[in-house]
Amino acid sequence: MTKPRLDVLAIGNAIVDIIADADDAFLAAEGLTKGMMRLIDADEAVRLYDHMGPAREISGGSAGNTAAGVAALGGTAGFVGQVASDQLGEFYRHDLTATGVEFTTAATDFGVPTARSMVLVTPDGHRTMNTFLGAAQHLPVSALDEAQIADAAVLYLEGYLWDPETPRFAMVKAIDVARLAGRKVAFTLSDTFCIDRHRDGFNGLIDSGKIDILFANEAEIRMLAGAEDFDAAVAAVSAKVETLVVTRSEQGAIAVSNGEHAKVPAEPVAKVVDTTGAGDLFAAGFLAGQTQGRSLEDSLRVGAIAAAEVISHYGARPEANLRALVAARLG
Amino acid sequence: MTKPRLDVLAIGNAIVDIIADADDAFLAAEGLTKGMMRLIDADEAVRLYDHMGPAREISGGSAGNTAAGVAALGGTAGFVGQVASDQLGEFYRHDLTATGVEFTTAATDFGVPTARSMVLVTPDGHRTMNTFLGAAQHLPVSALDEAQIADAAVLYLEGYLWDPETPRFAMVKAIDVARLAGRKVAFTLSDTFCIDRHRDGFNGLIDSGKIDILFANEAEIRMLAGAEDFDAAVAAVSAKVETLVVTRSEQGAIAVSNGEHAKVPAEPVAKVVDTTGAGDLFAAGFLAGQTQGRSLEDSLRVGAIAAAEVISHYGARPEANLRALVAARLG
Numbered sequence: 001m002t003k004p005r006l007d008v009l010a011i012g013n014a015i016v017d018i019i020a021d022a023d024d025a026f027l028a029a030e031g032l033t034k035g036m037m038r039l040i041d042a043d044e045a046v047r048l049y050d051h052m053g054p055a056r057e058i059s060g061g062s063a064g065n066t067a068a069g070v071a072a073l074g075g076t077a078g079f080v081g082q083v084a085s086d087q088l089g090e091f092y093r094h095d096l097t098a099t100g101v102e103f104t105t106a107a108t109d110f111g112v113p114t115a116r117s118m119v120l121v122t123p124d125g126h127r128t129m130n131t132f133l134g135a136a137q138h139l140p141v142s143a144l145d146e147a148q149i150a151d152a153a154v155l156y157l158e159g160y161l162w163d164p165e166t167p168r169f170a171m172v173k174a175i176d177v178a179r180l181a182g183r184k185v186a187f188t189l190s191d192t193f194c195i196d197r198h199r200d201g202f203n204g205l206i207d208s209g210k211i212d213i214l215f216a217n218e219a220e221i222r223m224l225a226g227a228e229d230f231d232a233a234v235a236a237v238s239a240k241v242e243t244l245v246v247t248r249s250e251q252g253a254i255a256v257s258n259g260e261h262a263k264v265p266a267e268p269v270a271k272v273v274d275t276t277g278a279g280d281l282f283a284a285g286f287l288a289g290q291t292q293g294r295s296l297e298d299s300l301r302v303g304a305i306a307a308a309e310v311i312s313h314y315g316a317r318p319e320a321n322l323r324a325l326v327a328a329r330l331g
Numbered sequence: 332m333t334k335p336r337l338d339v340l341a342i343g344n345a346i347v348d349i350i351a352d353a354d355d356a357f358l359a360a361e362g363l364t365k366g367m368m369r370l371i372d373a374d375e376a377v378r379l380y381d382h383m384g385p386a387r388e389i390s391g392g393s394a395g396n397t398a399a400g401v402a403a404l405g406g407t408a409g410f411v412g413q414v415a416s417d418q419l420g421e422f423y424r425h426d427l428t429a430t431g432v433e434f435t436t437a438a439t440d441f442g443v444p445t446a447r448s449m450v451l452v453t454p455d456g457h458r459t460m461n462t463f464l465g466a467a468q469h470l471p472v473s474a475l476d477e478a479q480i481a482d483a484a485v486l487y488l489e490g491y492l493w494d495p496e497t498p499r500f501a502m503v504k505a506i507d508v509a510r511l512a513g514r515k516v517a518f519t520l521s522d523t524f525c526i527d528r529h530r531d532g533f534n535g536l537i538d539s540g541k542i543d544i545l546f547a548n549e550a551e552i553r554m555l556a557g558a559e560d561f562d563a564a565v566a567a568v569s570a571k572v573e574t575l576v577v578t579r580s581e582q583g584a585i586a587v588s589n590g591e592h593a594k595v596p597a598e599p600v601a602k603v604v605d606t607t608g609a610g611d612l613f614a615a616g617f618l619a620g621q622t623q624g625r626s627l628e629d630s631l632r633v634g635a636i637a638a639a640e641v642i643s644h645y646g647a648r649p650e651a652n653l654r655a656l657v658a659a660r661l662g
Contacts, residue, residue, distance in 0.1 A: 049425060052429060053429050054425075054429045054648055055426060055429075056387050056388065057422060058387045059385065068385070087417055087444070091388065094385075094386070095385040095386060098386075317385055
């Protein structure tokens with residue numbers, strides 16, 4: 001097999017984050033659960049925005065953040081996602097291509113604007129996301145470029161894609177194309193609420209052997225396995241995938257791959273400003289490490305370095321030179 | 332005279348800042364002079380954006396920043412400026428009203444989008460601005476609410492408004508309405524390139540006695556006066572206005588008002604991240620101080636505190652609780 005052109009091709013919801021500070025009282029008054037991502041409709045998007053404080057807009061979206069992270073780490077990355085022909089869509093395309101990510105999905109007008117997520121950041125750095133999917137939920141199977149999928153070492157998918165039916169079909173089709181081409185398929189569980197909505201679908205995907213690399217955090221792996229005990233949950237799920245990566249916030253991360261176990265501590269962070277993108281950048285670091293031939297443990301380390309950088313500032317895309325940070329630490 | 336409803340009514344270009352990091356080599360390759368604001372057309376806006384790195388969008392505009400600062404300092408503020416009916420225009424209105432600023436100018440479609448300024452921030456924190464005025468340059472006299480102007484203690488105007496003819500007419504009309512109502516008129520020279528473009532117009536305004544409070548930095552006051560010597564420039568210009576405020580970056584600021592001289596040092600800043608908005612927030616602090624009955628020196632201090640906060644992060648609007656910062660320092 002020839003060396004694939006792309007290290008990672010990520011498919012996900014193309015979302016611009018609208019980030020504002022908020023306090024716990026605001027979350028309580030709005031009936032929001034800290035750390036969750038909820039899907040909202042256009043009316044709720046307008047209502048909540050009217051209540052929110054001044055904001056900054058920064059391109060985001062889970063898989064898009066991961067693609068940007070892979071590129072910032074010196075890898076080659078592509079992204080597939082649906083934006084509308086509007087200013088948010090232009091921002092999204094600019095920001096992703098400016099990081100060096102290949103993003104060729106055409107903007108299309110489905111009568112709804114580009115997706116945005118109103119991210120409320122509390123003083124403890126935690127983010128609560130209110131996502132209006134807009135155009136992103138219309139990503140059609142026809143937007144896929146099969147040759148591009150076949151030419152990427154890893155196809156990376158976010159669990160959030162499972163929410164609306166149209167991109168779910170696109171995701172399932174992309175998995176089939178990647179597997180037929182002999183590529184790896186990576187998947188992130190996204191968040192516990194997403195698992196709660198789609199547990200059967202996610203378990204079906206995993207049980208069918210279509211996922212090679214699975215990313216989860218501690219709460220997510222417990223919820224997916226339906227097990228209170230962390231070790232039991234890891235044992236149950238790792239038996240079904242070639243590689244399982246579980247992030248544990250301040251406790252670092254673990255991986256189990258073909259019977260090999262690895263574990264790293266979290267990287268130190270001077271001040272946690274905004275945890276948005278921590279998991280996305282961890283996945284970017286791990287995949288960049290793996291596609292660059294690093295060991296399982298060093299791949300986890302690259303993930304931890306990338307995650308530490310992104311939580312030290314607002315926004316879910318790297319601002320520092322990640323490649324230099326990793327080179328300084330790991331060579 | 333009854334107490335006016337607003338402390339400050341600011342009129343200016345309604346601009347969303349699109350902020351990206353850039354190095355000196357990028358500025359050189361683009362032929363840009365560090366620290367300047369240049370006006371660009373739609374084609375150049377597209378061309379430069381294609382070359383720029385990933386960005387964050389934050390509402391800005393000089394006078395808008397000042398209005399947001401006055402509100403953040405506990406004052407009552409209004410803003411007049413032209414946005415289009417698009418996503419950038421919605422962001423702009425949201426961010427300003429979310430700070431408590433009265434912004435009632437209707438969005439209008441002139442066939443051009445809401446203004447944006449591509450702000451390139453170099454590692455030393457200096458910003459180089461590339462502004463596409465779009466809808467902002469169409470602010471018509473008819474957008475003015477004369478009752479609102481008459482009900483503001485201070486009318487505040489940015490020199491940038493002088494660039495296109497239409498908002499210049501609106502500005503001149505607003506000055507007349509404010510003076511007839513017995514209100515103060517404040518004006519900022521904006522930047523040296525703006526003075527270079529409009530020296531005669533600015534001197535005409537000042538010589539005619541229509542400006543009560545003039546804001547400038549060191550380079551601007553020298554350029555306006557056509558004097559190399561700082562003290563000579565201050566003496567020449569302060570003779571023509573009731574109050575002159577001059578900011579001197581790391582050297583603090585001075586004011587001359589009806590023969591009284593005041594001087595304050597700069598507030599310490601842990602790390603200068605982005606100097607965008609320093610002058611705007613200094614003006615906000617000074618005007619908030621004056622309208623809240625503080626002394627000339629303490630008004631300068633409020634300005635220095637507000638400016639120090641805004642240069643410690645990206646974006647030209649305050650993020651910390653300015654009112655609390657000032658109360659902690661000055662009571």
